Amino acid sequence: MAKQRVGVYPGTFDPITNGHMDIIKRSLGLVDKLVIGVATNPSKNPLFSLQERVDIVTRETARLAQASGTTIEVVQFDELLMKFAERVGADFIIRGLRAVADFEYEFQMTGMNYQINPDIETVFLMADPRYQTIASRLVKEVAMYGGNITAFVPQKVGLEVVAKVDGMAK
Ligand code: ADP
Secondary structure: OOOOOEEEEEEOOOOOOHHHHHHHHHHHOOOOEEEEEEEOOHHHOOOOOHHHHHHHHHHHHHHHHHHHOOEEEEEEEOOOHHHHHHHOOOOEEEEEEOOHHHHHHHHHHHHHHHHHOOOOEEEEEEOOHHHOOOOHHHHHHHHHOOOOOOOOOOHHHHHHHHHHHHHHHO
16 A cells, blocks of 8 residues: 655644635645644734634534545644654645745745755645635734624634634723
């Protein structure tokens, strides 16, 4: 039997958006197992706790795993991405590319990662144009100002973001 291809898709997922969901869907066609790494990222001062983000990503991706037959594992991590990728036995790191703005950072990070471990390939995927401009940070900003975020995140996540933001305002 051929070796299982394992991909890691890392991010903060604060919250998971339709852009992330689209990248996850596309990744499922490329690997036998997808490990979604939820970064602690305290420096980004997340709206949702690490456990909440892990639970939400697990819930929102369960149906995708079922439909595709590809295994999805949602795992938290608080270490160098390459260490995490090695630890879970990954062959690929999957990143989503939005506009040119993402490129410079991703270019540098990939270059350094190749020096740390040249055997783990980084694969860039583009979301459907409808989702390319979505960013978690902007979703939170729109919600804080009472804007409608239903086009940007899965339905239940939208309600959770609004509840969180309302709770903070009190
Ligand atoms: P953000 O950058 O929105 O805070 P993350 O850190 O959780 O989100 O991002 C995880 C990965 O998903 C990164 O590779 C990022 O470029 C990618 N990504 C996020 N939003 C989108 C999108 N709308 N389209 C394509 N890729 C995306």
